[in-house]
Amino acid sequence: MAYITSNALPADAGESFQTLNGSNVLKVCIKLPPNIHSDGIWDYIDHGVHNPLEATLPRLELQLLGVLFLTQLLHYAFKRSGVPMFVSQCLAGLILGRTVLGQNESYSRIMLSYHSQEIIDTMAGFSFGLSLFLLGIRMDVSLIFRTGKRTFYTGATSFLIPLVLGLLAVEQACRLWGLNSDEEMKLIAVTIVHSASVSSVLANLLLDLQIINSEIGRLGLSTAMVSDMLSVFVTGVIILLKAIQTQTVVSLAEIASVLVYIILVVLIFRPAMSWVVRKTPEGRPVKNLYTHAVILGALASSILSIWFSTFIFVGPLVFGLAVPDGPPLGSAVLAKLDDLVNGVVFPLFITTCTMKADLFDLAFDAHLMKGTIMVVAVITIAKFIASMVPSYFCKMPIKDTAAFGIMMCCKGIVEMGTYVFCADNGIITRHMFDLLIVIILVTRTTVTIAVKWLYDPSRIYAGYQKRNIMHSKPNSELHILACIYKPSNIPKIINFLAALGPTTHRPLALYVLHLIELCGTSVPLFISHRLQTKTVLRSPYSENVILSFKCFQEENEGITQLNTFTAISPPKFMHEDICLLALNNLTSLILLPFHGKWSVGGFLESQDTNTRALNCSVLERAPCSVGILIDRGFSGQLTLRGNSKPSSLSIAMIFFGGSDDREALTLAKRMSQNTRNMLTVLRFIDKNDKGGTDWEKMLDSEVLREIKPKEITNPRVKYKELVADGRQAASVIQSTAHKFDLIIVGRRHNLETSQTSDLSRWNKFPELGVIGNFLVSANLPCRNSILVVQQQQTV
Structure with a gap:
């Protein structure tokens, strides 16, 4: 017999309240020694005693099973309603x-x-x-x-x-x-x-x-x-x-x-x-x-x-x-x-x-x-x-x-x-x-x-003006947000930025965001290193990011404006930090590293699923244009240290048509103004195309106007028109891709033509589009790099 003071629970069968020394107590009968293990269901059937559920362990296991099963069942039924x-x-x-x-x-x-x-x-x-x-x-x-x-x-x-x-x-x-x-x-x-x-x-x-x-x-x-x-x-x-x-x-x-x-x-x-x-x-x-x-x-x-x-x-x-x-x-x-x-x-x-x-x-x-x-x-x-x-x-x-x-x-x-x-x-x-x-x-x-x-967090990303490269003023300051996921991303991003060739006539406003996975705390942090002199992080990675890009800024002093940030948050919410920073700073391009790691031979050897999900989320909500940089290693490595001059860079732009391709071509034209770059524009025309004057074709012709040979003024730019179907286009790309250090293409999201339909079987990564997938496939084990561009969508 035991007497237990109780204020919260009423008495059940076999239990009763009574007063003891002026206190309200619960009278409970307890068997000693306690029955922890059950003799089993068969013993209960044969003798009618020792109910298995009267033993402590089976009863606890049944309670745990009931709690976890019913909780998951209810959550499955109600989660679609937002409960x-x-x-x-x-x-x-x-x-x-x-x-x-x-x-x-x-x-x-x-x-x-x-x-x-x-x-x-x-x-x-x-x-x-x-x-x-x-x-x-x-x-x-x-x-x-x-x-x-x-x-x-x-x-x-x-x-x-x-x-x-x-x-x-x-x-x-x-x-x-x-x-x-x-x-x-x-x-x-x-x-x-x-x-x-x-x-x-x-x-x-x-x-x-x-x-x-x-x-x-x-x-x-x-x-x-x-x-x-x-x-x-x-x-x-x-x-x-x-x-x-x-x-x-x-x-x-x-x-x-x-x-x-x-x-x-x-x-x-x-x-x-x-x-x-x-x-x-x-x-x-x-x-x-x-x-x-x-x-x-x-x-x-x-x-x-x-x-x-x-x-x-x-x-x-x-x-x-x-x-x-x-x-x-x-x-x-x-x-x-x-x-x-x-x-x-x-x-x-x-x-x-x-x-x-x-x-x-x-x-x-x-x-x-x-x-x-x-x-x-x-x-x-x-x-x-x-x-x-x-x-x-x-x-x-x-x-x-x-x-x-x-x-x-x-x-x-x-x-x-x-x-x-x-x-x-x-x-x-x-x-x-x-x-x-x-x-x-x-x-x-x-x-x-x-x-x-x-509260809808996505509505703040819907802009009321065009924030992309194509609609920016010619030779105006280009605002780019570069995202760093890992230290290995730093030289790749800097190489690309150096290839842009910022000058006093084409200045660069660079915003660098180092993203760190939230671990060991429930409060996400967003740190502007411009607003503080001493970092609050124990990890040296952000310090390395800051120092690396400061060196880049010093080499381009007076023509590059630098702001560095660190965001510490859960991976599935990092896109909020990226998009909000791009929105607040009126950037025209968000630069994202690809989620895959490449072997020495140019083959994809590992993937980071969190990074891939993050890139896809940014593509869906970005308030400006987005570029995914896939780096297999520039064959003409850019030298960024000392006073040595960077080597020349051979760039190809593959043009099929559409808003993404026009944005990619505008970026390529800006890069062609760098005297160390050679640009080749490959325009593929469908052999079954009977011409026409629809609006998209007129926009394509306008953006190509400065590139065509009869109006070209830049000897470092080459323009080629190729009439080809899908198989012929794939063959041309496959045979010429290795000649270039960097290939720029448009994502062409949800846009398919007869030229690209034959390439759709390589669509392993939808965030890269059909052409981007073909360029990173095993059929092209090149050591060049690819930039896949998507023009601003949320306007």
């Missing part, structure tokens, strides 16, 4: 918990009894502690000190104004319904929790909506970080004042133990982990000994939290904040725990939280419940308005302002976990817990749908 995984996990808990299946007495006796819930709740609590530890690693506290005034004021007002108005609403609710001081404290606890905007919850929302790299996403994360820190500070002050008011030794000892723990983490553990980072060679993984030591430290911090009677999850969160984010240590710890915690165990915590709720037992007529609804409504409205006002005065569009205000009202797993802790410890009642679970579920669903409806 996030969090909502599916909550719904699975309501179905498996007391709200739906728990109404059945047999199911409740086996799956929802105290003995049944004890182990699965322990696993869920353990997973939540590890999740907060990982959250601490991802959080960059220094971001708070780097935010601007706009972000700080928005974060402060979005927390303090709802908090103040919520406390006034608590006072008003106590007057209206005659609530006592104990009920008032319960409403104050709800006010503090609900007033904050948690950065991890907001990050999950932004990831679900795929806008974490957008301007509104960055603003929201920075604002939530400020709100996080303010809420922690206010909570600490309230606990301290309460301890001083009660003047109990235990309360003061708890506060002192937390302060001592934080000091130890800051002065001992943080420097020790920073020493590990310094000791690890650049580019090398950290030793497993150190990552295992950090994980053990997180588990030890949970034990210390329990020993000193503080909130069990304070220890892991503080310890996670002390771990240096990013590679090598933070990313190594995340790699070991992330899939297990977030993929398997963490969803278990969300589901078990909602399993405790019984929505059929909600009592809306109770005065405390009315007060809870009133307080939550006041806080939500106040937070929405307090978040909108600063953004509106900063000239943010009204739809984006509304989306931002709604986004800041989002609630999720952190609030849910806090309310579970409050319910288990009697800080709030079970009926309040049921109501708050419903509020969190409704809020998350409506916020997701509303933000998706109000």
Whole structure:
């Protein structure tokens, strides 16, 4: 027989509440020794005893199977409607918990009894502690000190104004319904929790909506970080004042133990982990000994939290904040725990939280419940308005302002976990817990749908003017955004830029963006190196990028303007950084490296799927023209060091017609003005073409007019017209491709003629178009390079 204090869960069959020493306790019968393993189904059929589900391990396995299966099934059914995984996990808990299946007495006796819930709740609590530890690693506290005034004021007002108005609403609710001081404290606890905007919850929302790299996403994360820190500070002050008011030794000892723990983490553990980072060679993984030591430290911090009677999850969160984010240590710890915690165990915590709720037992007529609804409504409205006002005065569009205000009202797993802790410890009642679970579920669903409806990140890329090379003024300054994925991209991009031959009459405005995969932190960063003198990155790669392009600028001093940037974000959202930077700087061309790596013999030996997906995303959304540079190695290598003069470059432009080919030809003509370049334009004319005067042909003739022999004024330019079908065109290209160092072609997206139809079987990479695919195929094992150009589409 066991007596267990319980404030959150009702009694089931075989269990009963009774009063013991003035406390409400739950009377539970426990078999000793506990039956962990089952004797099997056949023993149960033969003897009618030892039900397999009464054993601990089979029951736990069945619970895990039910949670994961039902969660995935619901998510598969609702994901097309834009419902996030969090909502599916909550719904699975309501179905498996007391709200739906728990109404059945047999199911409740086996799956929802105290003995049944004890182990699965322990696993869920353990997973939540590890999740907060990982959250601490991802959080960059220094971001708070780097935010601007706009972000700080928005974060402060979005927390303090709802908090103040919520406390006034608590006072008003106590007057209206005659609530006592104990009920008032319960409403104050709800006010503090609900007033904050948690950065991890907001990050999950932004990831679900795929806008974490957008301007509104960055603003929201920075604002939530400020709100996080303010809420922690206010909570600490309230606990301290309460301890001083009660003047109990235990309360003061708890506060002192937390302060001592934080000091130890800051002065001992943080420097020790920073020493590990310094000791690890650049580019090398950290030793497993150190990552295992950090994980053990997180588990030890949970034990210390329990020993000193503080909130069990304070220890892991503080310890996670002390771990240096990013590679090598933070990313190594995340790699070991992330899939297990977030993929398997963490969803278990969300589901078990909602399993405790019984929505059929909600009592809306109770005065405390009315007060809870009133307080939550006041806080939500106040937070929405307090978040909108600063953004509106900063000239943010009204739809984006509304989306931002709604986004800041989002609630999720952190609030849910806090309310579970409050319910288990009697800080709030079970009926309040049921109501708050419903509020969190409704809020998350409506916020997701509303933000998706109000905010479309792709619409900002739709320009109202033509931003391409063809429609730029002749010999005007050419704005190019060059993207660097890997250090090996640097010499290839510089070689191409040198081939452009910038001069005082044809200057170059160069924007270089180094893209780094987000790892070990949840906050994407965008760094302008022009605005800071000291880099915040540990990796030397951005420094190498900056130095390399500075050398290029110095060699072209006075004719090249350079701006360098670094973007740290998830690979599937990097295109947002590229397109937004191109939009803000009015670039005419985005230069992207190809995703493949070439062997010495000119064959494709490996591919990077993330880079390929990124290039495809840029092609779809780019606000200007895009060029994909496929570098097999210039046969005439350009020399960029010292005072030696670069060697000559032989360039071919293959022209079939269409907007992409016209853009590519315009770029080739600009390159032909470089006295070190030789340009050959190969125009292929369909032998079945009977002529005509359609608009596309007229545009083709106009762009070719300066190239034709009778009007040519540049002896370094050759023009050839070839009447050929598809097979003949392929044969000509195959026989002449090796003669050129660089071949420029148009992508010709969704444009197919009889000349190119025979080449479509080589269309392995649709982002390169038919001609581009033929040039990179195994049939042409050349050591030249190819530039595939797509003209601006979003106009």
